[in-house]
Every structure is written in C-alpha cells, then in structure tokens.
Amino acid sequence: MRRLLNKFKGLYKYRVLIRTLVARELKARYRGTVLGFVWSFVNPLLLLTVYTVVFGFILRPRDPSFNESPWVYALFLFCGILPWQVWFAASSQESANILIAQGNLIKKMLFPTEILPIVSVTSNFIHFLFGLPILLLFVPLMGKTYTPYLLFLPIVIIVQYTFTLGFCFLISALTVHFRDIRDILTNLLTFWFFSTPIIYPMTFGPVQKHSLLKTFLNLNPMTHIMWGYQNCVFYGELIRWKRLGVTFLVSLILFFVGYYIFDRLRDSFPEEV
C-alpha cells in the first residue's frame, strides 16, 4: 500500500509531462482539418442531432417526464450521451490501443508508461468540457431552467474521472497481452450503453416494474454517474448522495485494482507491445 502511494506521488511529479502530452493530443487531433477546434463543439452537436431525430421524432419519447416533447427528450439524451460517448467510451477505446500505438515511447525511451492512460482520459475529458457549454446552452432552449443544483456537477465529474481512469488502466494493461480485448470492448461498450439509463430514465415504468432489471441497473456504476448528470442538469434535483458515494467507493477500488494490475504488468510492456 505504501509502495502504491509512493507511486502516486511519482505521478504528481509527472504533471508537467501529462499536461504537455494532453496539449499535444488536443493539438494533433484536429491538425489539418478545416474547422480545427470547432470540431470539439460540432461533434457533440451532430451527435445530439442524430439522437434527437431517431429517438425524439421517430421513436417518440415515452416517459411522462418528457411531456411528449421531443426537444425535452433531446436534452435528457444529451445529459447522458455527452459524458458517455465523448468521454467514457472514447477514453476506453483509446486506452485499449494506446500502449500499442505509443510502443515507440515504451520501447525506445525511459518513459513513465502509466501516464499514457491518464493522458488519454484527460484529453477526452477536455473534449467533454468543450461540449458542456453546449449542453448548458440547450437547457433553456429545450424548455428547462437552470437550477442551483448545477453546482454539484463537479462532484459527478470527479466520480466519473476516477471510474474512467481505473477502467482505462485495466483495459490498457490487459490489451497488451490479450489483443482480443479491443474487439470485446467495442461490443461491451454498446451493451453497457444500453444497460445504463441514458436513452431511458431510471424512473421509466418498465424498468421499475421489472425487479431483476432494476437490480441489474443499480449494480452498474455508470448508472449512478449518468443519473448524477441528469439530476444536476435535467431534473434540477439534488444528486443521490448515498448512491453516488457508494459509486465513488467502487470507482476508487477499481482505480487501485486497475493501477495495481497495470503496475504488475508494466515490466512486460516493452517486449510485448
């Protein structure tokens, strides 16, 4: 445990490197595109448009809390899709590849490998932050109002950050040995997306009626994180402290386990990537 804590202190030492590499990722991502940084805003907007058309106008909103309005439903969708798609799913998918893609750094330089997943999670977090103003902009446009509960948003973000980082440590380390994970992950993420109340609310009738389904959703940590976003932005309510607290604890455990496994496998990276 002490050894692990010392390692985290080491991570703090690398903050300049992390910052530099995150900046590099962001710079390189849109280099050579016409719109450049605008893409960070356009991407979530396009995503929102697709979901609004499909789920709002074609499939129609079904839960009473949406008042039959596709626009209100679009806002609800956006609350979950933005943190999920832009941040969580993007980081996971990137992390599954990052050690292999950056093999040169691991093999040819003395490089603190653990910062690669951190860089990946952080740079996608920044993309998420770029999308956040758009989400907030749509709150009044879609017929909802700002509430002081928005101030709890950072707490939800911290929980998601911890959870995502732990998950990405695990994924990135294991993928080096089992490349199959990349393919498994793609399918897992789709399954996981629909097992999380993102396109339907947790309070949706059929979910509440089915006790097995309800338990299953409750066991999914992402459920509570997404619900947190919906509480702060969509419902304008207090976040569920207990649920989110337990989720944070689970996230911390995942983070430590993920880091521990990453650390155990670290020496094998230079020859395996």
Added chain:
Amino acid sequence: MPTIEVENLSRIYRKYSEQHRFKTFKSAILKGDLFKSLKSDEKVYALDNISFKVEKGTTFGVIGENGSGKSTLLKVVAGISKPTTGRVNVNGKVSALIELGAGFHPEITGRENVYINGVMLGLRKEEIDKKFNDIVKFAELEDFIDAPVKTYSSGMYMRLGFSIAINVNPEVLLVDEVLAVGDASFVPKCLDRIDEFRRRKKTILFVSHDLITVEKICDRVAWLKNGKIKALGDPKRVIDEYIQDVKSKKETDFEKEQQEEAQGDLEEDRKGNRWGNREIEIKKVNIMDLYGKKKHVFSPSDGMVVEMNFNAKNHLKDFVFGIGIFNTQGVCCYGTNTVLEGYKSESVKGSGSVTCRIDSLNLINGTYYLDVAAHRRDGFPYDYHRNLYSFMISSDYIDSGIYRPQHSWKFSPSIKIRKEK
C-alpha cells in the same frame, strides 16, 4: 565509484508460439491464472550473467554481431528493460540515444516536438527555452522548425532527435548505433559532440558496428556473443579477437553452404552447368590455401591452390586443363589453361590430379565462381564445370574495380596524413 556498475546481469526473454498465446488467453479467463500463465516455458537468454564496470569519465564500447544482446544491454542500463536477475547501478542523469525522435508526433511542428521531447527527457520548460536555438542550429533545421515533423526526411528527423538528446546534458550518455543514418557531414558533427562529452569527463556507453569509431573513441571494449561477454578490455585486442571470430564464422557458414549445395538435389541444376563427353572426367575439385588446407574465405593477399582430381578412361594425347575465375556479375577476372601457358600435352590415362597454384589472389572483396575444364586443343569438351565452385574474398578495405594489386603509399613531408586502420 564507477558510474555504471553491472553485476551478474541476466535478461531472459520469453518465446512462445501463437498457439501458446491462445491457450494463455483461454486459461486466463477460465482459471483466472492471469499472472501465472504469463510465464512461459521457452526461454531465451538475451543477456547471460554479465558483469562490468564503467568508471566515471570513460567511454565503454560494446561490439558484437546482430542479436548478441547489445541493444538489450543498453536498454537495461537505461532502465527501459528490467533485469531478470542481477543488478544494474547507474549514478547520474542518463540520456539514451536508442532511437532518435522516438517520441515525436508526426502531425505537430518541429518546434512543439522539441518542447515535448525535452519534457519527456526530463527538462524544464525554461531549460528548453534556453537551449532551443542551439538544438535547432545543431540540427540545421532553422528553415523547417515550424513545419510538421511528418514532412521531414528521415535524416532531418534523426538530426533533430540527436540534437535534443545530446542537449539534455546528461552525466551518462548511452548511444546505440544511431549514427548509421546520418549523412557525411552530420556524422562527424555528432562524433565531435561525443568527443566533447568525453573531454568534459562524462561517461559514455557506446554500442556500434563501426569498429573503426569504437577503436578510436573507446577506452575499454566488451565483445558480446550470444548474450555473454567473450572478451573485455583494451579496444584493439578485443576488436581483433572479434574480427577473427567473424572470419572463422564466415568460413564455416560458407563450407556448410557448399556442403548443402553438394548434397541437395541440385544435380539437375548442375547438369546445365556441366557438359562434355567425360573421356576425361573431373571427379573432384578442391580449393585450398597454400598449405593444402581446405578453405573458402581468403584475404586479398592470400594464395590459393586449385586441385582437380580426374580420371581418363582411354589413352588420350590431346588434352588441355584450364581454370577461370568469375565474379558475381559474370565478369571473367582471370582465365588460363595449360596450352596458353605453353604446355604441350603428350599422354594421359587413368586417374591423377592437376594443381594450379596462385601465389596471391589480389582480388577485391566479394564472392567468386570457379570454372574448371578439361578439353581438346580445338575446344571440344571432355568435362566442363561452369561456376560450380565458389570462394570468397573478405577484406577490411572496400576498393573498387576487380583487381587489387599489392601496393603502398608514400607522402612527402609537407602532407599531414594519418592511417586509421
């Protein structure tokens, strides 16, 4: 206290087949023995119980064939790879020139890459600011520093990488064969910079195939073979031993090849290269040195003996024996026969041998083919062997042309010139 201290160092690599990988994955999921199953049964010793010390301010060279463990050693000393057993101790800040520009991102500019690479190598931003102009100037990239790195040529890429790594100002410099891609003007510049390092009493670990440079700049040299230290100490002695070993290996390889060719079902192929009515049959051809020992790899100044063992079925009066030496381009380097040399045939019957002794081959580096033949004076062939035998000339000198006459140079005292090898 030595700057680099390596004690009983071994580095074992796992070697496993695709099938093993699959088993690993399945068992990892089913039995959950994730860590245990990663241990493989097939082991390769990349480094096998190595110990040496490098004193502060000295330059230590490591030579050896490909796959002898040189790069692994460097990576372990750099801390990139961990030793399987044994201990490595390095005092001072290390900069490793293993692959130049390893951390470059192709999409962003040279300028940004200099900063990022500098941070990766442990510099602070202000330090990079101070050194930035030196770095760019040394790399000769003033005009291109704001272009994306993907537009650089491989030489530019390497120059920038070298320039950053050398400007980190380390206590210990690890150099791995990185100068191989530099052009004629940049390599001396790099060597100058390495020389400057030596003068400033920094410690250098230098891995290279360039034996001339190794002998010039190293204080001590280790020769690695199959992961073990074969020799360690004075550069000249170690390098000589290494060269001897490479030569003898060439010899055995060549012989093996010859044997394989002779054994293999090349008989059909060989038919096309052999013709004649076999009234005189050349049964066997031996290539030997002047002392009668079979040999296939020669120095330019060595002599060679070609012996043809033949059998003549009938009593013959008209016969000529000849040989020809061809290079790989098919150019006849030399050809002669007994008539041309003024011998008049009288009679031959039964078996016997003809030997041609060449006192000094005087050929340049390369592989050569030998033709041997027995024929009538008018050219009608008894037995003609075309390109069926080969030998090799191996020399430290890379000259051009075909022929390397024995020669020497003389200079008037007004010329300042020095022989390096």
